[in-house]
Structures are given as structure tokens and as C-alpha cells.
Amino acid sequence: IxxxxxxxxxxxxxxxxxxxxxxxxxxxxxxxxxxxxxxxxxxxxxxxxxxxxxxxxAPLRSLAENIKQEALKASFPVTLLVEFSVQITDAMRYLHSSNIIHRDLATRNILLFINEVGTKTVKISDFGLSRRLLLGENYRSEMKPHLKLPLAWMPVEALTKLTFTKASDVYSFGVTMWEMFSYGCQPWATRSGEEILKAIDKPNFQRLERPEACPKSVYDMMLKCWSHQPEDRPTFAELHSDLPMTKPLQVRAVSSHVASSPDELTFRTDDIITVIEKSDKSGMWTGVSPLGKVGNSNVQRPQPQGADRDRRVRQGRRKEARRRGRRAASRKKSKRVRSHRISHRK
The missing domain is CATH 3.30.200.20 (Phosphorylase Kinase; domain 1)
Structure with missing residues (x-):
């Protein structure tokens, strides 16, 4: 072993x-x-x-090391990142149910594994900053000259008072998700701890921008995790329940399309495209290709995959059944009218 x-x-x-x-x-x-x-x-x-x-x-090393590599980007589609997020919340709700806070949740401390059926999974590691909450619901760290803390992953109450709670873990998880969907970008890059605090605290309330490949539903979850007041942040149990519903729609292209502008998406027949945003009115949608390229399209060529495809097939069948019913009713009515006219002429 x-x-x-x-x-x-x-x-x-x-x-x-x-x-x-x-x-x-x-x-x-x-x-x-x-x-x-x-x-x-x-x-x-x-x-x-x-x-x-x-x-x-962990032979595959940390999640941070993997998602930063451009050559591996296609191996970590948006749908898999959502699944990783669900797995992390599952582990964190278990930790919190044991009254343990992690205090250093980040992609560098998430290790990548392949399970027995060949599926990628993640596991949380590095409990060096973890603490068990014995008295009350928070832990206050002592300020030391060489104290190393993950400043970009910390909420206001941790930056100002070094107070850590279950809610501060939730804030860190929001930043961890941001790392994942930005494919390894550094949060608040080049900013000092003082500058980060000034940005996220009142009156500015700045938040990390939505990553290019991040569905709006996922970014909305990040924003909830970054709520200014700790009590307004969701619990990991709530996140574990809600995150699966943010999994984006995937569609299959029934024909090829070559982009005519840099913002447009190029895809080939049978490519599976992850739709991260769409407008039913304009028909415009933003998607991620199998190679990880993000682009827009208003081409009505994709077909839904999986459960969404099955749902739409069922809807189509119901519509067709209604059309047949209307046609049958119309033929019956037409026959009655013709019969009445024939009888009247007689």
C-alpha cells in the first residue's frame, strides 16, 4: 500500500x-x-x-495542481466541478456535525483520487489548522508575528478578529468553488490582507467576479457563501442539498458550427456542450465545448442530453398526442357536418 x-x-x-x-x-x-x-x-x-x-x-496530487494545467482542462468539465463541490460539502457537513472547523479549505488542500470504478473524486486533507469547537460556536486564534493564515479565503470577522466559526468555513468554501470554476486562478491576486479586507468589508462589499466558465446558478451559491453577516451564510447541509440543482444542462450538437467571431463557440457534430447561460427569448446561449472553450451561439442545433432530453421527449410525445387528438376530433366533426348536409338534401 x-x-x-x-x-x-x-x-x-x-x-x-x-x-x-x-x-x-x-x-x-x-x-x-x-x-x-x-x-x-x-x-x-x-x-x-x-x-x-x-x-x-494521492498520486494525482492536489486539485489545485491539476486544474491549473491547460492541457488537463478538458478533463475537468463544469459538471464534474459541480460534483466535486457536492463531495466537499458532504465531507464538511460531516466535519461540522462532529463540531470540527477546518479553517484552511482551499483547492491546495483538496486531493484528487480515482475510485474503484474509474471515476474522479476528491478528498479534503491538511487538518493542521483544524480545531474542535468545545466551548461555544467559535474559535479565536492568537495573533503571532509569523502566523500564516489563508487571508484571501477568510471572511471579515476572521480578518479583523481572528474569529473562526462554521460560517467562516462556508465563506472559504465559496472561495474554493471560485478557484475551481476559474481553473486555478489566485483569489484577490496581488492584494495584501489589508487591501482584501478593505474590498470585502463595508461600505465596498466587493466580491470576486464570476468566472468565465461558471454557471450563474453556481455563482449565486458562491455569493450566498460570501454573505457579510455569518448568520446569513448557508450551512454545509443546505449547500449539499442545493448544489446538485445547479448542475448545468448538457446538449449534443446535431451539426457542426464554425465561429464567425472570437466570442462565438465552434463545435462539431455530436460534441457535448455544457450550457452555462441561455436566453429563451433571444435564443442566444453561452456554452463550454469539450475542450473547455467558452463561447456564445444563437444556432439552434444542440439536442438536450440525459434527463433533460428524456423530459423533452416526453413533452414532445404529449404535444404530438394532443395534436392527434385535435385532428381526430376535427375529422369527427367534419363527418357529422357532411352527414347532416347529405340528410338535409335528401
């Missing part, structure tokens, strides 16, 4: 605080058992030389 080993460096082993934090991480991981959390296999305790965590090995 392949495993990963996380070691506490020799210079830190002799420092009690680092030992305590390392053992806290081990204790939290030992208490957890969920299909979308990285498993802890064992702990090596040699206080004189080293401390080690032996965990599940």
Missing part, C-alpha cells in the same frame, strides 16, 4: 507548541471516517527525533 508521510521538522520537534499542534492534527484525523476525507493510517511518535503522520497517498 502506498502512503504519504507528513513529518514535523527536527527543529520544530523540540518546541512544545509545534508538538501540541501536530498531535492535535493527529487526534482530529484519527477521530474522522468519511469517504471524502483523507484517511489517517498511523502516527510515529519519537519525541527525540521526529513526529510523523502516515496518511492516504
Amino acid at each position: 502506498q502512503v504519504a508521510i507528513k513529518c514535523l521538522s527536527p527543529e520544530k520537534v523540540s518546541i512544545d507548541k509545534h508538538q501540541q499542534d501536530f498531535l492535535k492534527e493527529a487526534a482530529i484525523m484519527y477521530s474522522l471516517n468519511h469517504e471524502h476525507l483523507v484517511k489517517l493510517f498511523g502516527v510515529v511518535l519519537d519525541v527525540d527525533s521526529s513526529l510523523m503522520l502516515v496518511t492516504e497517498f
Whole structure:
């Protein structure tokens, strides 16, 4: 069996605080058992030389490392990213039900796996900043000169008071989703912690912009996660219930189309296109091609896939049945009129 080993460096082993934090991480991981959390296999305790965590090995590395690669973009379609989001919320609602907050939820700490049936899945890792909530519903960290915190993933209350709650995990998840749908872009790139706080706090209330390949329904979920007031943010149980409904429509192109402008989408016959936005009035829609290219089209060529296709087939059959019924009724009426006229002439 392949495993990963996380070691506490020799210079830190002799420092009690680092030992305590390392053992806290081990204790939290030992208490957890969920299909979308990285498993802890064992702990090596040699206080004189080293401390080690032996965990599940992820040969595909982190989600962040994968989605940043342009060559792999087609392997992570929007529909799969929605599924990953659902898996993460499933693991996080389990953590929160155990009264544990993660405090460092980001794509760099989401590991990629292939399950036994060949499907990509994700698991949350790195519980170094995780804490168990024992007294009340929040955890307040101490300010230290070399304290490293994920500033771009933190809400206002965490940036200003270093107060972490289940709601701050939800805020971090919104940023994690933004990372996924922007294919590895850095949130608030080039901005300092002070500049991030100024942007997201009142009176500005700025939020990260909607990524190009992100369906509006998914972005709306991100905005809910970024609500200014912690109590206005959804729980992970609610997110786990609502996220599957944001999965975008997929359609199959019944003929090819070559773009006539840079904003237009090129596709081939039988390409599966993910529709991230559409207008029933204008017929214009924005979609993502199998190669990850985002573009617009008003060409009425795609056919719906899966459940949506079945639903539309059923609707078509019902419409056809009604048309046949109307035609049959019309023929009956016509026969009665002709019969009446013949009788009258007689």
C-alpha cells in the first residue's frame, strides 16, 4: 500500500507548541471516517527525533495542481466541478456535525483520487489548522508575528478578529468553488490582507467576479457563501442539498458550427456542450465545448442530453398526442357536418 508521510521538522520537534499542534492534527484525523476525507493510517511518535503522520497517498496530487494545467482542462468539465463541490460539502457537513472547523479549505488542500470504478473524486486533507469547537460556536486564534493564515479565503470577522466559526468555513468554501470554476486562478491576486479586507468589508462589499466558465446558478451559491453577516451564510447541509440543482444542462450538437467571431463557440457534430447561460427569448446561449472553450451561439442545433432530453421527449410525445387528438376530433366533426348536409338534401 502506498502512503504519504507528513513529518514535523527536527527543529520544530523540540518546541512544545509545534508538538501540541501536530498531535492535535493527529487526534482530529484519527477521530474522522468519511469517504471524502483523507484517511489517517498511523502516527510515529519519537519525541527525540521526529513526529510523523502516515496518511492516504494521492498520486494525482492536489486539485489545485491539476486544474491549473491547460492541457488537463478538458478533463475537468463544469459538471464534474459541480460534483466535486457536492463531495466537499458532504465531507464538511460531516466535519461540522462532529463540531470540527477546518479553517484552511482551499483547492491546495483538496486531493484528487480515482475510485474503484474509474471515476474522479476528491478528498479534503491538511487538518493542521483544524480545531474542535468545545466551548461555544467559535474559535479565536492568537495573533503571532509569523502566523500564516489563508487571508484571501477568510471572511471579515476572521480578518479583523481572528474569529473562526462554521460560517467562516462556508465563506472559504465559496472561495474554493471560485478557484475551481476559474481553473486555478489566485483569489484577490496581488492584494495584501489589508487591501482584501478593505474590498470585502463595508461600505465596498466587493466580491470576486464570476468566472468565465461558471454557471450563474453556481455563482449565486458562491455569493450566498460570501454573505457579510455569518448568520446569513448557508450551512454545509443546505449547500449539499442545493448544489446538485445547479448542475448545468448538457446538449449534443446535431451539426457542426464554425465561429464567425472570437466570442462565438465552434463545435462539431455530436460534441457535448455544457450550457452555462441561455436566453429563451433571444435564443442566444453561452456554452463550454469539450475542450473547455467558452463561447456564445444563437444556432439552434444542440439536442438536450440525459434527463433533460428524456423530459423533452416526453413533452414532445404529449404535444404530438394532443395534436392527434385535435385532428381526430376535427375529422369527427367534419363527418357529422357532411352527414347532416347529405340528410338535409335528401
